[in-house]
Amino acid sequence: MAINEKRLRVTEFDFDDIKENLKTFLRGQSEFTDYDFEGSGMNILLDTLAYNTHYLGFNANMLANEMFLDSASLRSSVVSHAKMLGYEVGSPRAPKATINISLTTSNATATMPAGTSFTSRVDEVDYQFVTISDITKQNTGSTIPFDSTEVYEGTYVTTKYIVNSNDVDQRFMLQDVRADTSTLTVRVQNSTADTTTTTYTKATDITQLSSSSTVYYLQETESGKFEVYFGDGATSVAVSDGNIVVLNYVITNKTAANGASSFVRTQAIDTVTDISVTTVSNATGGAESESVNSIKLNAPLDYASQGRAVTAEDYKVYVRKLFPNTQAVSVWGGEDGSYNTSTGVSSTPEYGKVFISVKSTTGLNLTTSQKENLVKDLSSFKVASITPVVVDAETTFLILNVTFNYNSSTTTLGKADLQSLVTNTLTSFTETRLETFNSPFRHSQLTGQIDDINNAILNNTTTVTMGKFFAPTLNTSTNYTVNFANAFYNPHSGHNATGGGVIASTGFQIDGDTSTEYFFDEDGAGALRIYSLVSGVRTYKNSSAGSIDYANGVVTINALKITAISNVDGVSSVSIRMTAIPSSNDIIPVRNQILEIDLVNSTISGQIDATATTGVGYTTTTSGTASTTSVNTTTSYPTSSSY
Numbered sequence: 001m002a003i004n005e006k007r008l009r010v011t012e013f014d015f016d017d018i019k020e021n022l023k024t025f026l027r028g029q030s031e032f033t034d035y036d037f038e039g040s041g042m043n044i045l046l047d048t049l050a051y052n053t054h055y056l057g058f059n060a061n062m063l064a065n066e067m068f069l070d071s072a073s074l075r076s077s078v079v080s081h082a083k084m085l086g087y088e089v090g091s092p093r094a095p096k097a098t099i100n101i102s103l104t105t106s107n108a109t110a111t112m113p114a115g116t117s118f119t120s121r122v123d124e125v126d127y128q129f130v131t132i133s134d135i136t137k138q139n140t141g142s143t144i145p146f147d148s149t150e151v152y153e154g155t156y157v158t159t160k161y162i163v164n165s166n167d168v169d170q171r172f173m174l175q176d177v178r179a180d181t182s183t184l185t186v187r188v189q190n191s192t193a194d195t196t197t198t199t200y201t202k203a204t205d206i207t208q209l210s211s212s213s214t215v216y217y218l219q220e221t222e223s224g225k226f227e228v229y230f231g232d233g234a235t236s237v238a239v240s241d242g243n244i245v246v247l248n249y250v251i252t253n254k255t256a257a258n259g260a261s262s263f264v265r266t267q268a269i270d271t272v273t274d275i276s277v278t279t280v281s282n283a284t285g286g287a288e289s290e291s292v293n294s295i296k297l298n299a300p301l302d303y304a305s306q307g308r309a310v311t312a313e314d315y316k317v318y319v320r321k322l323f324p325n326t327q328a329v330s331v332w333g334g335e336d337g338s339y340n341t342s343t344g345v346s347s348t349p350e351y352g353k354v355f356i357s358v359k360s361t362t363g364l365n366l367t368t369s370q371k372e373n374l375v376k377d378l379s380s381f382k383v384a385s386i387t388p389v390v391v392d393a394e395t396t397f398l399i400l401n402v403t404f405n406y407n408s409s410t411t412t413l414g415k416a417d418l419q420s421l422v423t424n425t426l427t428s429f430t431e432t433r434l435e436t437f438n439s440p441f442r443h444s445q446l447t448g449q450i451d452d453i454n455n456a457i458l459n460n461t462t463t464v465t466m467g468k469f470f471a472p473t474l475n476t477s478t479n480y481t482v483n484f485a486n487a488f489y490n491p492h493s494g495h496n497a498t499g500g501g502v503i504a505s506t507g508f509q510i511d512g513d514t515s516t517e518y519f520f521d522e523d524g525a526g527a528l529r530i531y532s533l534v535s536g537v538r539t540y541k542n543s544s545a546g547s548i549d550y551a552n553g554v555v556t557i558n559a560l561k562i563t564a565i566s567n568v569d570g571v572s573s574v575s576i577r578m579t580a581i582p583s584s585n586d587i588i589p590v591r592n593q594i595l596e597i598d599l600v601n602s603t604i605s606g607q608i609d610a611t612a613t614t615g616v617g618y619t620t621t622t623s624g625t626a627s628t629t630s631v632n633t634t635t636s637y638p639t640s641s642s643y
Contacts, residue, residue, distance in 0.1 A: 019050040069296060076222040078292050087299035089220045090290035091181040093324045094152040094252035095283035097129060098369055099263050101146040104274035110144045111136045111270050114248065115156035118277065120260035127257040129283070130156040130250060132183045144272070148280060152183055153260070154252035162192075163243040172228040173221070176251045177289075181226050186216045189244040197246070200230075204380075205307060209236050224289070255286040281369045287324040287361070294320070309381040315354060315388070322377045323370070328359040330393075330437035332591050339391045344483035345591050354386055357393045357592035359436065365392040396484060397467035397598040398434075398441055398587060399579065400426065404450060404460035405609040411456035415606045421453045422604045430597040441595050443585035458609050464585050466553075467598060469575040472508070472562040480560070484553035485590040487583040495524035500538070502581035503528065503548065503555060506573075507566030510541075514563055520555075520578060522548050528555060553580070569600055 023046065026032040037043055065071040069081040079089050099118070103110050112135045117128050129151035137144050161172050174184070186200040203215035213236040221227050228247060230239045239245065260283035265275045290298075298317055305314040312331040320326045331354060338350035356374075358366055366374070371390040378388045406418055413421075429446055433439060443464065450460045470482050488502050495501065500521030507517040516532050518541060523529060528546030531538045546557040555578060568577055589595050 015050050015054045018053045019046055022046050022049055069299065072296075073292075075224070075292055078295050079220045082295050082299040083219055085299045085303040087295070087302045088218060089295055090287075090321065090324050091220070091226055092178050092252055092254045092289050093182060093285055093287040094154045094180040094250050094254070095129075095257045095260060095286035096150055096152050097260060097263065097283035098280040099149055099151060100278045100280055101149055101265070101269075102276045102278075103144040103146075103269060103272040104142060104276070105139070105144060105272045106142070107144065107270070107272065108139050109136060110139075110272060112146055112149075116265075116269060117156075117267075118151055118263040118265050120153075120257065120263050120283070122257050122260050125256070127153050127253065127260060128155065129153050129257075129260070129263060132156065132185070132248070132250060151263070152180065152250045152252070153257040153283060153286065154178075154180065154250040156248070156250055159247045159249075161245040161247075163239045163241055163245060165241050171221075172245050172247065174226045174228070174247060174249055177224040178251050178254065179226060180250045180252050181218060183248075183250040184218075184228075185248040186228055187246040187248075188214075188239060189246060191242045192244065203236065206235065211236070213237060252286065254288055257283055258286045259283060281367050284360075284367060284370060285323075285325055290324065305381075307381065308383070309378065310383060312354075314381070315356060315378070318378060318381050319356060319358060319374065323358060323360075323366075323374055325361045326358055327361045328436040328594075330357045330592055331355070337591065339389070339592065341391075344394065344481065345485060345593070352385060352387060354382075354388050355591070356388055356390050357437065358390065359393045359594065366390060391592055393437075393592050393594050394468070395594050395596050396486075396587070396589065397577075397596055397601075399465040399467055399598045400602040400604075401463045401465075402426075402450065402460060402602070402604045403462075404604075404606050405458045406454075406456045406606055407458060408456070408608045411454060413454065413456065415608075418454060418457065418606050419604045422450055422606075423599070425449050425453055426597050426599060426602065426604075430599075434595045434597065437592070437594060438589065439595065440589060441587040462585075464582060464587065465579050466582055466587065467577055467579045467601075469577050471575045472560075472565065474565075475511075475561060475563055477511075477559045477561040480557040482555040482557070482578050484555075484580055484582075485593055486553045486587055488548065488550040488553055489581045489583045490524065490550040493525045497524040500529075500531075501548075503578065504580075505578045506568050506576055508562050508576055509564040509566075511561035511563055513541075517566055520545070520557075526550070528557060550583075553582070555580070 066077040200216045301317040315331040334350040334353035501524045503522040505520035530542040
């Protein structure tokens with residue numbers, strides 16, 4: 001169908017397309033049939049019209065995008081949509097430490113006011129940690145102990161507002177984008193003449209409020225700062241003219257002081273100068289404001305949960321909300337299996353429990369206090385009959401042996417250069433595809449990426465060995481279980497018995513022989529063994545030191561008193577590394593298991609493919625009327641698998 005050039009097309013938004021459509025439209029008019037637009041002043045007018053149309057189209061498109069949570073890109077728009085779902089955006093979080101403070105004094109009592117500061121040094125920088133509430137303690141003899149005191153990194157500030165209803169623009173703002181709202185205390189004083197003060201709590205469930213509820217509401221503003229606001233007298237108490245709103249909170253440096261471990265106080269506390277401070281738990285939990293992507297993910301899920309943690313997804317939402325340093329979280333109900341600190345995950349149901357494993361942005365596992373605080377905070381959302389249990393994430397390391405063949409005639413890169421590229425690929429693979437829950441290792445995906453690194457790489461053979469650490473209790477006879485949660489390679493009973501089967505370990509010493517270094521292996525028939533090397537030969541101390549469950553990937557160590565642990569990778573260690581050859585090159589993590597490529601112990605080697613480099617040689621011999629052609633080749637075979 002012919003295009004009607006007298007009608008202006010409006011489907012394009014690109015500048016050049018818009019301009020061309022305008023010219024096409026004008027050429028369809030009798031007045032401009034043979035007009036030279038490019039060589040006239042009309043070209044400037046067309047540029048202006050095209051730019052104007054382009055801007056209008058862009059703005060209309062952006063406006064439409066910002067109307068929906070999924071497509072919005074501006075933080076202010078995303079925050080606004082989240083508010084409509086009843087979701088409170090996470091503010092920055094201050095690193096929090098727990099310390100014991102002891103005042104040596106004869107005084108009967110002592111009061112440590114909110115804002116009492118302590119100093120800690122991290123990476124050659126001094127940081128201030130403060131208390132956020134008044135604490136009064138009694139003398140216990142010659143000392144006044146302030147045990148398990150929580151301190152937050154940052155500056156303790158007070159902001160006051162006198163309520164004035166005539167000021168339509170009045171807002172009760174936390175005056176810094178680095179304010180940690182978890183430390184916020186809101187009080188309302190009656191007036192300058194009446195110092196009676198009421199402490200307000202943050203509203204969490206509007207269905208439980210009444211006109212007498214003394215609560216406040218919190219929201220992030222378009223500037224990135226947080227704002228406190230109050231009720232209207234119907235849903236909750238309203239503030240009145242002359243009231244003084246007092247906001248106390250901590251302005252933090254966020255993640256900078258994570259890890260602070262030593263604290264000092266140089267000034268008196270309630271006139272006492274003899275002060276000692278010991279650390280109960282190092283500073284953790286410092287975090288940035290909740291990201292736009294996190295808000296987009298969590299706001300709808302939070303809305304769906306309706307303030308109750310019932311499903312696994314509900315628990316994931318609230319864990320991320322209550323613990324901002326969550327990098328990844330895995331949740332499973334007790335009906336799907338249990339967890340034991342000794343044996344790890346199990347398929348045996350444990351009803352009435354929900355298991356939660358968190359990988360922190362500041363370290364793999366949560367501290368004991370963080371676990372306790374998380375369980376306590378979750379109690380507000382959980383179903384009454386369900387008990388949350390926070391368990392450690394467990395890392396299974398993948399030790400790879402990569403051998404690749406390459407054509408040296410098609411690249412200027414040497415073997416070392418190509419090996420470096422392979423190392424970079426392994427690093428990227430573990431960072432993008434592993435190191436989180438429910439992320440399996442797919443062997444073919446990795447080998448495919450290695451082949452695609454450079455056109456010179458023709459093929460690769462990559463084998464996989466699993467590795468896990470366990471920390472023995474020294475000088476105590478103890479049973480141990482090392483659960484790989486993936487089946488071991490065992491094609492037949494007695495497989496590789498003389499070579500140690502499929503199990504190996506780093507060294508250790510045992511009771512009764514503290515001068516000999518021992519190791520674990522297995523006999524291919526289900527028995528774990530302990531041996532030492534005598535002139536390079538395995539000499540067995542115990543041929544029934546435990547058992548091997550090949551199908552489930554579990555190593556059980558019978559009661560064993562380990563007295564010392566050898567260095568691991570040349571470094572002193574508190575753990576023994578056990579390795580196992582899997583039955584499949586695909587490794588599947590289960591529940592709290594995380595996979596990570598062990599780049600230190602993985603090996604990468606390249607070799608020139610002789611066939612590709614020199615080609616195939618042909619020679620022809622003639623005998624009478626017959627001729628024979630023979631092919632001279634040098635064939636390159638991949639390195640055989642160790643299993």
